[in-house]
Amino acid sequence: MNIRDMIKPNIMATPPSGIRKYFDMINEMKDAISLGIGEPDFETPWTIREEGIYSLEKGKTFYSSNAGFIELRQEIARYMARKYNLDYNPATEILVTVGGSEAIDVALRTFAGPGDEVIIPEPSFVAYRGCTMFCGATPVPLELKAEYDFRLQPEQLLACITDKTKVIILAYPNNPTGAIMEYEDYAKIVEVLRDKDIIVISDELYAELNYKGKHVSIAQFPGMKEKTIVINGFSKAFAMTGWRIGFACAHPDAMEQMKKIHQYAIMCSPTTAQFAAIEALRNGEPEVRRMVEEYNRRRRVMVDGFNRIGLRCFEPYGAFYCFPDIRSTGLTSDEFCERLLMEEKVLTVPGNAFGASGEGFVRATYATSLENIREALVRIARFVERVRS
């Protein structure tokens, strides 16, 4: 038996993340600067870590209820109400998951299957496509345009909708572009979706990292909450990536089914992380503000730097990524990133790793120290000048 022949075709057909190859390259380098890391460079705030430690010291190492400790779900309900004006019942509408990633997987598995189409606006986080394919559903890429600062346009959405469309994934603030959607942007999308039987999976992991105004969730619009699965979490907002903890909010009828998948596949989210998350929601706000302020300063330095170098960079108002246009160098995204890494030891991620429409762009994160950002910009400037001459 050849074990490969036994593997399901839709798993075999799913490509691995396009970013991995750079990992091997950078690992052998000295003095390399990575602008490729998609996680905060802050440590989890101490009071949050401390609650995790206390829970371990007290031996609280048991399972929680499948959906997560009710205290945590209550805090999440308060948080969603306080921050986004969304009311969810902690008993029936909230599920604590293993990071936002599990929530994405559970939501897709609940709604998408063979014959269904899932609209994925790209460039996007790479897991949406993979998880869609694991469900046997068909990913339908929607090409977001740089000319609209990568915000979703209603005409584009209309053009992608067929009678097979089951789900659309919205992810703002966006990884990799740093784009956000404001109230008026969503209003036009809501017009399109309101009377259609399409589920919205709204991945709002970066909601706290909005540098323009208050984050808007599509679930806030009349008639949308019922068909929207809101996904949020602690990784980006509270610098808690390694704890693996996030959550999903949905209509109780949907949640009842989503809980089954979580229950059978996962059991419950890590208990230690849940205790820490309770503290994050109760007392973490000032630390979040401090981190957001710091990101915002670095963001301005990086955007300014790219524009000075002549790599046009639209103003990214969310997350912690810049997405400069590198077409003026005459290089493809892959060539740019590979040569920049080999010649100047700066790692960026090619835009096309996030979907075909990312070609001509690269993703650079400012979730790294100002010193690193400054030095990286010097090296990139040197590189671009060399390429152009």
Next chain:
Amino acid sequence: MQQEILDILQKNSRISDEELAVMLGTDVATVKAAIKDMEEKGIITGYKTLIDWEKAQEEIVVAYIEVRVTPQRGQGFDKVAERIYQYPQVTACCLMSGGFDLFVVVEGKTMKEVALFVAEKLATIDSVLSTSTHFVLKKYKENGVIFNRPRKDEREAVVL
């Protein structure tokens, strides 16, 4: 704006006006004017460098001293505080609530030097009733900066 500039300068006073302007999304002239204004008003009183003297292999002895004094009529503690903070060896001097009155930080090259200063200068001031000297053995954190903590970025260079 003022608050934001102070916040940044407090962490790094070497940052250029140009970079401050970029970080705050404003222009250099505005930043320069704001800083000048704060200097004139005495909001910004100076620019210092944080040094781990131990690493610089300069021996420095620091003592935190609790001083009990008799307040003077009409002047309270101010007059005696003024007498004390004039000494260059005194790097900080505060009026405290609680079991003693003045908290004085003294720096010197050796323990003997500091002890002599306390015995000969501080304790002999008329209104000083008593002193209690605590020598610093090791500094873990000062001015919000943790000493001797190597910061290594251990994150994976690429994730997804």
